[in-house]
Amino acid sequence: LPPLPSGAPVGRIDDNTFSRYAGCKKFDQMPLSKKTKDGLKGSKFSKMTDIQKASLPHALCGRDILGAAKTGSGKTLAFVIPVSAYILEKLYKIRWGPEDGVGSIIISPTRELASQLFDVLKSVGKHHGFSAGLLIGGRKDVDTEKEHVNDLNILVCTPGRLLQHMDETPNFDCSQLQVLVLDEADRILDVGFKKALNAIISQLPKQRQTLLFSATQTKSVQDLARLSLKDPEYLSVHEEA
Ligand code: ADP
Numbered sequence: 001l002p003p004l005p006s007g008a009p010v011g012r013i014d015d016n017t018f019s020r021y022a023g024c025k026k027f028d029q030m031p032l033s034k035k036t037k038d039g040l041k042g043s044k045f046s047k048m049t050d051i052q053k054a055s056l057p058h059a060l061c062g063r064d065i066l067g068a069a070k071t072g073s074g075k076t077l078a079f080v081i082p083v084s085a086y087i088l089e090k091l092y093k094i095r096w097g098p099e100d101g102v103g104s105i106i107i108s109p110t111r112e113l114a115s116q117l118f119d120v121l122k123s124v125g126k127h128h129g130f131s132a133g134l135l136i137g138g139r140k141d142v143d144t145e146k147e148h149v150n151d152l153n154i155l156v157c158t159p160g161r162l163l164q165h166m167d168e169t170p171n172f173d174c175s176q177l178q179v180l181v182l183d184e185a186d187r188i189l190d191v192g193f194k195k196a197l198n199a200i201i202s203q204l205p206k207q208r209q210t211l212l213f214s215a216t217q218t219k220s221v222q223d224l225a226r227l228s229l230k231d232p233e234y235l236s237v238h239e240e241a
């Protein structure tokens with residue numbers, strides 16, 4: 001593969017280039033910016049896990065994904081990388097800034113999981129210029145959070161706290177949302193979150209990329225309709241022991 005110009009942000013790839021990346025085994029071979037690659041190297045990631053190999057080319061093409069792989073198989077990077085890459089591209093190409101609102105929302109079912117994936121996002125995105133925030137219940141004063149939430153490009157949140165901001169934060173704007181991620185999607189799509197999730201979804205633009213990852217495959221047609229998924233890729237990875 002021809003080397004990418006150093007320093008150039010690389011976001012989405014097109015359908016024609018997709019096949020070139022479908023068999024790649026290492027992050028280094030993927031069409032990622034130097035900033036993203038440096039972030040990955042700094043975190044000691046070099047070989048991709050199976051779910052990362054299967055999903056990254058599709059995700060970088062902008063496709064909707066339903067990814068299933070068991071706990072511990074590396075699903076976090078399978079969405080953190082495309083989110084970072086795409087938001088970085090937007091920031092660079094159209095001089096996106098804080099005033100443009102939130103570009104990506106990553107929803108996690110628990111505070112603990114949200115904080116863990118926020119740490120991964122921070123370490124992979126260490127060299128990027130985007131701003132990311134962790135919005136989870138009980139962590140800090142929600143009023144202070146409200147003053148800053150409109151300056152964030154990427155939100156990592158639990159459903160309840162996100163909804164609270166949608167309802168209470170003045171000028172909270174999701175109209176430019178590009179990528180929605182549901183981590184542990186089966187848990188978020190479960191009845192316990194149904195009301196909150198429906199309320200959230202109703203406030204998001206339908207024209208966006210949606211990435212769902214969980215340990216088990218979500219096949220409920222109702223859920224897919226609820227999330228307005230467009231011709232999603234079903235990726236199930238069961239690694240050999
Ligand atoms: P899952 O969400 O599928 O349960 P995680 O994304 O939490 O899995 O990753 C599980 C562990 O594997 C983490 O400690 C993470 O740092 C590590 N990991 C993920 N991807 C890679 C990789 N490509 N190379 C090495 N370690 C990885």
Ligand code: MG
Pocket residue numbers: 075076183184
């Ligand atoms: Mg996980």
